Amino acid sequence: MGEAAEMIPSISLTNEVLSLDRHSEEWKAMTGKVREACEAYGCFMLDYEKIPLELQQILFKTTAEMFDLPVETKLQYKKPTPKDGGYVLSNPFIPLYESFGVYGEEEVRAFERLMWPQGNPQFCEVINSITAKVHELNLLLLRMIFESFGIEEYYKEKALDENIIGYLRSMKYRLPKEDEDPLGLAIHVDKTIITILCQNSVQGLEVLTKEGKWIKLSIPKGTLVVIVGDGLQAWTNGRVEAVQHRVVMSGDKERLSCGFFSIPKDGVSVEIHPQLVDEEHPLRYRSFVYSDYLAKYLANTRLDALELFAGIC
Secondary structure: OOEOOOOOOEEEEOHHHHOOOOOOHHHHHHHHHHHHHHHHHOEEEEEEOOOOHHHHHHHHHHHHHHHOOOHHHHOOOOOOOHHHOEEEOOEOOEOOEEEEEOOOHHHHHHHHHHHOOOOOHHHHHHHHHHHHHHHHHHHHHHHHHHHHOOOHHHHHHOOHHHHEEEEEEEEEEOOOOOOOOOEEEEEEOOOOOEEEEEEOOOOOEEEEOOOOOEEEOOOOOOOEEEEEOHHHHHHOOOOOOOOOEEEEOOOOOOEEEEEEEEEEOOOOEEOOOHHHOOOOOOOOEOOEEHHHHHHHHOOOOOOOHHHHHHEOO
16 A cells, blocks of 8 residues: 655664763754654654663563453453553454553553453563653653754743653554455544654554655664654644554564653643744644643544644634
């Protein structure tokens, strides 16, 4: 279904890069690369030394054990909405897909006791460790983008380090049966600020370019994918835009992936900095409370939900 004529940008955040002085030209150049990738494609591939392949492999071994539990056991983990976590069972609309969202250290421990009454301490250790590392990366990327736009003081004023939360959701895509639609996850944009994905060796993620072409990504082992969501689109006045993407299954193996989804805390307002508004970029969104947007549109698959909720005509 996808085309392979081009590839999204790839960025490397090595320990050497991470140790750069934040006022150095080298660091400014790196923040510019992140911003440019977001502007051009709404996503990019990322190698990040603090989340190496070995840690990801342990993560997928752990999540595979979770998905292999009996269905009746998995169904015990229910939550009111996907924002609250919980188990999502495959259904006629997403027959290839199932997922778990377990949010917060205490919740991870409670989940472990529910799924494995005999105990599974490695599950808690792995999930909490990688969640903390990806949350740190998420905040770093946001700071880099704000710095590149010259509004890093706004980031500090809004105390975004304290006002952004993130959730780790594990996802599994089974192989389609003969003559079954290979679409694992339909076309959508994320209602996050940023999404950070990692996957096992099975490909399937496709993104839509601004020219209307689908790119079937070939993601190297251990490489992450960073995806712009509605929240960052709003906060940057549309300077970067949420990218449409989907999952299409092929081959002969199941696909496992984990996504870290960041959103503002309940009650936090999204307000566009005046520096991002000019003749070329008129104001696109009114100020709004992001949790109000999620309350109305989280389960809505419309691609223009942000425009409907906060867009200025």
